[in-house]
Amino acid sequence: MNDKRNKKLIIRLFNVSKRFGGKLALKDITLDVEQGELIFISGPSGAGKSTLLKILYLAQKASEGQILIDGMNLARISSSKLPFLRRRFGMIFQDFKLIPNRTVYENVALVLEAAGKKPSFIRKKVMQVLRSTGMEKKINALPPTLSGGEQQRIAVARAVVGDPSIIFADEPTGSLDSKSAQAILDFLMEYHKKGATVLIVSHNLHLLERTVRGRNIEISEGTIKRIAPVLQGKERK
C-alpha cells in the first residue's frame, strides 16, 4: 500500500463511458495506472477493450467521465496541444498501420520528424532502434514487401523511437505466429523494464503467461469485471 502511495499515477479514469449512437461500448470505467506499470486489458471480442485504448491514446473521445494523463485532463486539452501529448505515447496496432509507400526508415523517422527533431538526431536514433529490433538491413524496404512479423517489428520500432513514457499496444500479436509474437512481446518487456508504462490489449490469455509481473484488467460488456495481478508460470502452479 505504501509502495502504491509513493508511485505516480500516470493514467486516471473516473466513471468513463463511451456511447456509439444509443449503444454503450464502455460503462462507468474507473481505473488508476501507475507510472512504469504493465497493464493487460483482456476480454472477449466486442467487450470494449480497444475502445478503451482508443480513448486513452486520443483517437476517440469519452462520452462521459474524466481522464487524466500525467495530470492533464483530456476533456480540457486544446486541439493544438493534442500532438504534444501524443508524442509522449507509443502505439502499436494489430494491423501495424505502417505507411505502405514509405520505406521502413521513413515510417520510423516520421515520429521524430513530426516532433521537429534535427535530421542528424533522427538518423542516429532511427538506426539505433532499427538495430535493436533487428531490422537495420531492411531500411529501404517498403512495408508491403515484409512479413507480418517484420512489419510489427517496424511498428514497435516506430512506437519506441520517440522514447515514449506510455506504450499502447492494441492486439500487437493478434496476426502473428508464436515466434514473431514472442519477439514483439520481448521488445515490449524490454521497454517496460526501462521504465515505460505499457498497456496491452489482448484477448489472448496465453500472452499473459509470457510476461513479467503486471495487472490484468478483464473487461466484459463494457465494464471492468476483474482486476488481478498477472502471475507467471511458476506462481500459477
Place this chain on the structure above:
Amino acid sequence: MAHFVKKALADIRSNRFLNLITMITISLSILVVSVFLLFFENASRAIESWNQGGRAMIYLNKEFSLEMLPELKVKINALGDIDKIVYISKAQALDKLKKNMSSQSAFLKTLKENPLPDALEIRMKSYHSFEEVQKVAQSIKAIEIVEDVEYGQGWLGRFLQIFNLFKITGYAMCILFFLIALFITANTVRLAFYSRKLEIEIMRLVGASETFIKAPFYVEGLLQGFLGGFIGLAILLIAYLAISSGMTQSLASYLYFDIRFLSVKTIGLIIAGSTFLGWFGCYLSLKQILK
C-alpha cells in the same frame, strides 16, 4: 521547410497524372488571362501613342488677336494639369503644311488667303487616360474664343468604347478561368488528401501537428500554381515570338507603335497570381475537409 518541399515533390511524383492535369489546367487558364493582358497592355499603349500622351490642339476663331493670348493662357492654365501651351499662328501652320506637302506646293500657291486658324497646342502634366483629356478639352471648348478642340475624340472615342467592351469581356473570362483553375486545384488537393488518408491518420496518431500535416499540401499547391503560371507564360512567349517576328515591323508602321510582350511587372503579377491560385485552391479544400 526542406522536408515539406521533399514531401510535396514525392507526392507530385506519386500522383503524376493528377498533378499534370492540374498544372495543364492552371497553364491554360494563365494562358487565356495572359493573352487578354497582352492585348490590353498593347492596346493601352496604342491608345496613348495615338493620343500622343495627352496632347490636344485648340483651334481659335477669327476674332482672336495676339493681345488675347496671355489671358487665354491664364484661363487654360486655370483648368489645371496643363504642362505646356504652344501658340501656333496661322502663318506658322501654313508654312508647316507647305513643308509637309512639298510635292503639292503648287496647289497651296493658288490659295488667296490663309484658310488655317490660329491654334494652341497643349500637353497635360499627369496624363493617365483619354477621359482626362476629354474632360479638359470640353472645358477649353467652353471658352468663348475657342472654335474647336481636337484630341482624337472621333474614331479614338469609338475605339475606346470597343476596347472597354473587350476589357469587360476579358475580365469576365479571366474570372471564369480563375474559378475553373481554382476548382480543379481544390479537387486535386481533395483527391490527394483522400489518397493519403491512412498516412494522415497515422501522422496524427504519432503526434504530428496540423501544420506538419497540411504544409506539404500547401507546398504542392504553391508549386503547381507557380509551374502552371510559368508554363502558361512560356507558351504565350513562344506563340508571341513565332507570330510577332514577321508581323511586328509591318504592323508597327501602320499602327505607329511597336507590339511588345508583357511587362516585367505584369509577368511578376501573373506568376504571383497563379502561385496564389495554387495556394488558395489548397486552402479552400483543406478548410472544407478538415472542418
